[in-house]
Amino acid sequence: MTAALSNAVLDTLFPETEDPMQDVIDRARAAQVGWGQRSLSDRLARIARFRRLLVDRADEALESIELPQRSPGETIAAEVLPLADACRYMELYACRVLQTRAVGRRGRPLWCAGTRIRISREPHGVVLILGPSNYPLMLPGVQLLQALAAGNAVLLKPGRRSSSAARLLLELCIAAGIPTDLVALLPEELGAYRAALAAGVDFVTLTGSSSTGRRVLADLSETLTPAVMELSGCDAVFVMASANLDIAARAVAFGLMLNGGATCLSPRRLFIAPEIRQDFVARLVRRLQDFAPTVVEAGAAARVIQTIDSALAEAAVRLCGEPSPSAWQAVVLDNVQPEMPVARSDLFAPVTCVMASRDLEEAVEWYHRCPYQLGASVFGAPDEAATLADRLRAGSVVINDLIAPTADPRAPFPAWGESGYGVTRGAEGLLAMTRVKATIEQRSRWLPHLDVPGAPDLQQMRHLLQFTHGSDWLIRIRGLWGLIKSRKPQSATSPETVRKV
Template structure:
């Protein structure tokens, strides 16, 4: 079975070892100049040894920050090898009521994480490289000035992990923060402690000092204590309500934040769309991780003429699906929203919704809601359960309006001919638009992920996410003796500066020549006054 095919939760695997071996082959062997001295937490890389750095890597972050960026990125990339080696342990640690298929963990977390680590190794140096600003493009009035823009660490970064993807999401954030030279504190979500410990060990084994990456307790109190002790950046993946609480705490110290929050993603079906492809994609999205995916499909917007055929195909696809278990934190909210929609005219197309069962046991089958209206609460809510609200749209502009007016705008999908789908994509006010697919393309390590509205702000992953883990530092140097701003004010200054403004930005050649004449005249007046004064 091809590796990427294992993304489909309907495909089983005889043994996770097959995928682990395949992952190792894709990722490649460990870099030859990095080695683990011990299987434990204290690790020395050959770079430190070659440079004669201190043997105690846990004592300070100074050595890590002073490492050249290419060396840090190579160390981070080397962690991919140890992720591949620990695949079986990581798969077991990610097992939960929502994550029941080992193949999903490898396909949705381990492979994308390792690709992200290798992206940092290959591209991190260029992304974080200094930018020199010399004479080219420099304003005339800054003669002799040059500058260098460097990307430097925030300092201390607190990563608040999530339970639904406990390896991939915090793993990439931790990796990018470390590559940027930061000290990282990882607060696992409750129930993901073991996965976080294994993840951290992969970085330790690759050569990251233990002091540089610390795993906190999974309690809220641990996160609060760390924020109170001082951090320069907080990175959260979680619900919008959690984001508000974290932002309130961060606001007291004006701490920088990156918020990757809830979604209510829409799938828009255009005329000419391949309906079989639409059904297959929706089936993948609703089943994947038991529906616990922030960029999973929550709304389906369909033209009336396609509604009967698509409804029949969806009902046939999900007719025999077994129940899944919804996370305790999402049960009551999902049950209430579904019931409210039914009470206000929506229909249970499969006839499987059981409110009491969902609240009491967490079990539910995939729910297809027909006749959902835009004013139903569920049409603009962050439901973290396998439910799809099907909405009839009278026009393409109406679908675009519904997407853009939703408070949650993390991602969206558009199904249809490429040219038409791209026109729609360019009008959607969301973080990510996927054409003729959903979820899977967002795992591309080159791409940033971030939302709009109540889906958060800032980005993680990709080059943009790596830059977000740093701040710019500008160092300007003035050479030579030309520094007119340091000279005493003269009567001709206004005429001289006005002429410079006109010469530089006058627009027409005639206007610019006139500005040059003003400058020459001002210079002569200044020389005459200087001569009279002497």
């Protein structure tokens, strides 16, 4: 099929009339049965075709994203390129990640001597993806393709003003040979999500705010539907005395202005070694002057401005920046304390706080007071920075860089604390799109546990416990001798000797 889909396919994918949600899900379930039975290599061939189509239609991808704070080059770098890289990663490694594996003999209990175990991954069935509005192509795109690679059907509900990007994702899927009924686009309205839950889905992924996550989890609790929650962040940056201050300042400025500040990994709290604090802040302020003002969504801007005003009223100091929704200059606040709302909030605008911690130990303690534990960055000498990174509770920690390395398709993207739970992207994200199935085969005909319980059972179990877990060899030998003496007579169906396995 060519890049331009036929009208017939588009009419099927996006019908003019409203289908009842149950019909949409029923068709998806029917399509998923056949899709899940296809070989993984066949499914991945369609993922590869999707990747090539995405590259061919990159200009359409740019046009589909309605974010005024973005430049076209930033969109390619932040959305199109990482999505294509994620596809290639799946093409290369999904077979290895999802392959069925046999459990070895090591660690097998004596009483399970005749068993063989096989661990396989099976698709959930119908996956509902609740997409974000800040990265409407890459974030739901990776989840969509991982769900499809794992054998699922997918319903995609885009975030606000993200339907065009979501529509392109599904068009590319159909053009790549993915069955039409296997993927469905829902309206942006909240009612569509609730209708999908009522009709019955098997797994949900949400990328959104922590407040939205709480509401979604309350709905999911009614049906115990499993989910991955990728929620808000209030990320921290640690700048140690051994850091390259120029690189650290450039990185923080980049992270603040990326996507107009509407990035969950944007640096919101700065913990700077006291002896370099003044020098680093001066470099950061100078660097931010090179950036043009950006646009911040009005609703988000109002909340951020209120939070900034609250901090200023509590003795924080504004070092630079002008918070205006249509021409927002990055705001840097100094003398911020950990209990201030500005240091504990998921803000979606270019604003950051210089925390007034006295030393590294206090900085780490203050860092952990924030309920969000999505990500962090550490700048410093490699060994010193790695030691600090190991102490931080966060889903991901980047050393001597910020945000960009988290888009590496090999890296999982986990969330902790109020930032959510579960994982997307990477091998772990692909595994999250499956359920674990253990198949246990009994190969022995000697099954004493099936015998009618009798008086000697307690003594036999004591001997078995001594033999297998005794604290020294003497106790273990006594246990073995006790087992031999108390062994039940073999039944007529039992083998004369237990076959070695």
